[in-house]
Amino acid sequence: MPAASLFAEPGSREEVESGTRFSPRFNAEGLIGCIACEAKTGDVLMFAWMNEEALRKTIETGQAHYWSRARKELWRKGATSGMVQNVVEMRIDCDQDTILMKVRIDGPVAACHMGYRSCFYRSVPAGQAAGPDMVLRFEDTDPVFDPDEVYRR
Amino acid sequence: MPAASLFAEPGSREEVESGTRFSPRFNAEGLIGCIACEAKTGDVLMFAWMNEEALRKTIETGQAHYWSRARKELWRKGATSGMVQNVVEMRIDCDQDTILMKVRIDGPVAACHMGYRSCFYRSVPAGQAAGPDMVLRFEDTDPVFDPDEVYRR
Numbered sequence: 686m687p688a689a690s691l692f693a694e695p696g697s698r699e700e701v702e703s704g705t706r707f708s709p710r711f712n713a714e715g716l717i718g719c720i721a722c723e724a725k726t727g728d729v730l731m732f733a734w735m736n737e738e739a740l741r742k743t744i745e746t747g748q749a750h751y752w753s754r755a756r757k758e759l760w761r762k763g764a765t766s767g768m769v770q771n772v773v774e775m776r777i778d779c780d781q782d783t784i785l786m787k788v789r790i791d792g793p794v795a796a797c798h799m800g801y802r803s804c805f806y807r808s809v810p811a812g813q814a815a816g817p818d819m820v821l822r823f824e825d826t827d828p829v830f831d832p833d834e835v836y837r838r
Numbered sequence: 839m840p841a842a843s844l845f846a847e848p849g850s851r852e853e854v855e856s857g858t859r860f861s862p863r864f865n866a867e868g869l870i871g872c873i874a875c876e877a878k879t880g881d882v883l884m885f886a887w888m889n890e891e892a893l894r895k896t897i898e899t900g901q902a903h904y905w906s907r908a909r910k911e912l913w914r915k916g917a918t919s920g921m922v923q924n925v926v927e928m929r930i931d932c933d934q935d936t937i938l939m940k941v942r943i944d945g946p947v948a949a950c951h952m953g954y955r956s957c958f959y960r961s962v963p964a965g966q967a968a969g970p971d972m973v974l975r976f977e978d979t980d981p982v983f984d985p986d987e988v989y990r991r
Contacts, residue, residue, distance in 0.1 A: 693970040702952055707962055707972035720873055720882055727880040729873060732936040741968040772964070777974065778957035779950050783885040785958045797932050799855055804931035805938045809860055811925070815894040817846040819860035821930065 691737055695781065702779050709740060710782040716752060717784060723794060724773040724787040730796035731804040733762075735784065747772050749788060766835050768795050793829045798836070800828030844890055848934065855932050862893060863935040869905060870937060876947060877926040877940040883949035884957040888937065900925050902941060919988050921948050946982045951989070953981030 693708040695701050701708060711717050716734040723730055735743065739750040739759055749762040749770035763769030770788035777784055790796070797804040806825035813819050846861040848854050854861060864870050869887040876883055888896065892903040892912055902915040902923035916922030923941035930937055943949070950957040959978035966972050 691969060692972065705960070705974045705976070707974050718871060718885060720885060722882060727882075729875060729880075729882060729938055732871060732873060732931060744962070744964075744966070744968040744972075747964065775962040775964075776958040776977070777960055777962055778885060779952050779954075779959070783957075784962075785882055799932050801932075804936075805929040806932070807858070807930055809897070809928040809930055809937075811897075811900065811928075813897070815897040816844060819845070819897075821858045821860050823858070824929070 691741055698780075701781050707777065708781055709777065709784070710780065711737065712782070714754075716754075717782060719749075719751065719784040719786060721749060721770060721786050721788050721796060723796075724789045727787075728803060729805060730788070730794075730802070740784075743772060743786075744775070749786060762796075763790075766795070766798075766830065767792075770796070795829035798832060800830045800832045800835070801825050802829060844894055851933075854934050860930065861934055862930065862937070863933065864890065865935070867907075869907075870935060872902075872904065872937040872939060874902060874923060874939050874941050874949060876949075877942045880940075881956060882958060883941070883947075883955070893937075896925060896939075897928070902939060915949075916943075919948070919951075919983065920945075923949070948982035951985060953983045953985045953988070954978050955982060 693706050695708040695710050709717050715736050719735050720732050721730045733751040736752040739752045742750040751760050753760045768790050770790055772786050773789050774787040794802050807821040808824050810822050846859050848861040848863050862870050868889050872888050873885050874883045886904040889905040892905045895903040904913050906913045921943050925939050926942050927940040947955050960974040961977050963975050
């Protein structure tokens, strides 16, 4: 965790779990996990990471910002794709190390960089033996946008 | 990641994101994040971690198992509280480093060790300046069980 955090330092376990002080707990990399759900349906769209700056910008602008571990940069969701996530509600969990946001995306909803509505477009079918040959099933085969066009990969 | 993984090793980015091979990506600590939602309502209940063994047991028994980072032990959800999570559906995200499960809990639903239905029982109200004085609001003030009784803390 950065030495001088913008947010309150986590206190005792009792304070963190039962109190009303917002004291987000960042991991050793200075990141906190964030689940984004669609406000209207409650469907889980994605899981991503925020650093302190991303969390601050999310709170102050009302638009979701994340930290890209791959690109090592702050990232305003929708900056390229247009799929901006407007934060309708933000929650924090018991030990204050995971954030849950209900977001509103105007227009067709796609949260995944692959063009799908949700990043969770594949299921792990039951009744398989756990092992290296496990096969996924596509539950969503209809991307909202073509990532090659949007991101010019 | 452990040298000899039970599951398939992640291949190219293309394979991981667009393929049907289940190749869960564990982090440097050998863990993968898991979001649990209530199957009936879709509400997000909790976020926890699985190691390879917890994932294998979850797949093979159909009941959620997690890895407790605090206690450093495998943990069958509900072993103490009785709030067993039966896996109705398991999904994996685009880059295969986060799992989403829809779970069925028989009886009154409480996923949080604090006795609440969901770990996300407090909101971060909008319109606050980001900083150390941010105040949370309890959205759920009615625990399903008394953690002091259930866990004999």
